Amino acid sequence: MNGRTNAPQIVRYGELQPCKTAFIDAHTPGSDQKENFTIIGGGVSESHDQHVHITTPHGFNIGAAGQPPKCRNSLHSHRTAEVFFVLKGRWRFFWGRRGTAGEVVLEEGDIIDIPTGIFRGFENIGTDYGMIMAILGGDDAGGGVIWAPEVIEDAADHGLVLAETGTLYDTKAGQTLPEGVKPMRKLTDIELANYPEMTPMQVVGWGVRRYNDMVALAGTKPCKVIGETGIIRDKPGFEVDLITRASATDTRHCHDRPSVLMPMRGHWRVEWDGGSDVLAPGDTMSVPADLMHSAVPSMTGDASLYHIVATGDAPGASWLG
Template identity: 70%
Template sequence: MAEMDARIVRYGDLRPCKTAFIDAHTPGSDQKENFTIIGGGVSESADQHVHIVDTPGFNIGAAGQPPKCRNSLHSHRTAEVFFALKGRWRFFWGRWGTAGEVVLEEGDIINIPTGIFRGFENVGTDYGMIMAILGGDDAGGGVIWAPQVIQDAAGHGLVLGQNGKLYDSKKGQSLPAGVAPMPLLTEAELAAFPEPTTAEVVPHHVARYWDMMALSDRQPARVIGPDAILRDRPGFDVELLSRQSIPATPYSLDAHEVLMPMRGHWRLTWDAGAGTEGTTALNPGDTCAIPPGLSHALAPAMTGEASLYRVRATTDKAGPTWRG
C-alpha cells in the first residue's frame, strides 16, 4: 500500500509555485499557480516542488488561475496537451496571440500544436484548474518565449538566463558571472513560427467532453493516438473512460499508465502478488501513476456521472504535432 501511496498525488496535496515562469511578476499573469505532478516539467524556478520525480516517458502538470489571469505566449518543442478540470479557459495562439482561439469547457481537451506560440487564460467566474501532459521525459528542454514576454518581464524585475533559470532583482538576484540573458528570437526565427487559423486548429486538435462521453458508452473513447479522435503520435496515447467502458476484469500493461479522474469517484484495486494487494479511492484532480506489470482494476465508487482520462506511454517520438 505504501508503494502505491507514493504513486498517487492527491488534488488537495498539490503544492503550487507562483514564481515558476518569467511572467510571474507581469500584471495579468502574476496570480498563476504552477504544479509539477510527474516529472520536472518546464518550470524555470528553483522554488517549484516536484511531486513524483521519475517520468514514464511524459510529464504531468497543472495550472491554477483566478478569473482573468493569463499564461503568456510561449512555444514548446514537444507535445502539450491540456484538459479543463475546473472552469472555462480560452486558448489563443500566434506571434501576438491573434491568429486563432478556442474556449474549452470542463472536460474538453486540446492537443496544442508544437512550434506555434500559445497562451491561455481563465475566462470563467471562479478559480480554474487545467491539467497538462507534456511530451518527453525532459518536457522538450524548456519554454520558448515570445520576445515581448521577456521584455515585459524585465520591466518587472525578472530575467531569464541562457541556463534556463530565472533571476529576480526584487530578491537581490542577478545573472551569475558567465551566464548571459536569454536572447530574443530574431525576426528570421520568428518568421518560422506558423500562424494557423482557428478553422485549421480546432477540428484536428480539440475534442469536446460530451462527444467523448458519447463515444465511451461501450469502450474507452480513443482521444489522442494514431487511430483516435485527435490523430497524433506525441509519445503517449490518451483515452477517456466512463462507467460504461471500464475494463470488466483486472489488467496489466507493459507500459506506464497514468489515471486522471475528471468526474465522479473511482475505486482502484491492485494486486502485485505476494500479499501486496490494496485498494483506494481516486477523485477528480488526483493523479495516479500505475507501473508496468501491475494487475489493477477500476470501478466507479458511486452512482452518477463518472469519467477518467487514461494516459499511456508509447514508443513514438514525443513531437512535433503541427503539420501545417
C-alpha cells in the first residue's frame, strides 16, 4: 500500500483479523463458530477484542461474517440499513419474530438489502467456510444490535451477559457487570409487536438481486444496485453499484467523500494520482475523498466489483418499496 496519507487504504482478504467473541451468541451452540470482521468503521461488535482495520468515517460501515457450514447468526435487528453480498459460499437468510416469516437462499455475488425494523438472521448452508460482506448505514451503525429476547436468554445460559452499555461480559470467565451497570433490557411484548412479519414477496421481491442479472444490466455503464434510482430503490445513506469489465473505464474520476471498492470476481488494477495497486476478491479499498482514480480489470476472465459511496442522506433505510 502506498504510504502517502492521501493514498487509498487496502485491507487484504488474507489479512483480515477475526473476532470470535463479537456478539452475545458467541457461546450459544450453533452460533459459536462465527468470525466477525470489522473492516471500515466501528461496526456493531459488542467485544473489546474486535479489531477495526480502517477507522476513517465514511458515512457507513463495512464488515464481514465468516462461518463454517451449519453455523448461524441469531435473530436480531438494526436501526439503520443492513446490506449483504455473498463473497463465498451459499447462505440462507431468514426473518420474522421467530425467524419463520420467510427465507431466501443467496449464492456468490447475490445481494440483499434487508428492510430496517425486522428481525433477521443468516446461516451458512454450503459445504465449506463461507463469507458474506456487510454494509451498515451510518458511522455509528445505529448504535448497535437489537437482539430477540430468546437470544439474550440463551446467551445467559451459556455465560454471556450484554450490558446496557452494549458491552459483553463472560460470567464463566469470572467477569461481572461494573457497579451501577444493568444488563441489556429485553424488548417487551408491546415493543415486539412493532416488528413486522414481512412476507417473502416483500423482502425478496424488493431487496434481493441475483449476481447474473446485475452483470447483465451492467452493460455500457455500471449497474446501480441500491439507490434512489437503483434496481433496489432505497435511500439507506449510501449507494451501491456493480461494475463489470464491460462497464469499467480507465477515465479517472473522484468523489467528494470516501468511497469503497470491493472486488467480487477477477483482479482489478486501481490507479490514482501518485500510485497504483491490484485488488483481488475479498480485498477492500478505501479511496479518499477528492482523489482522482480509476479501476479496470487487470486480467482476462470474469471481473466485477461492488462500489459503495455515502450519499449524505440520513442513515436509516427508508424502504421505498
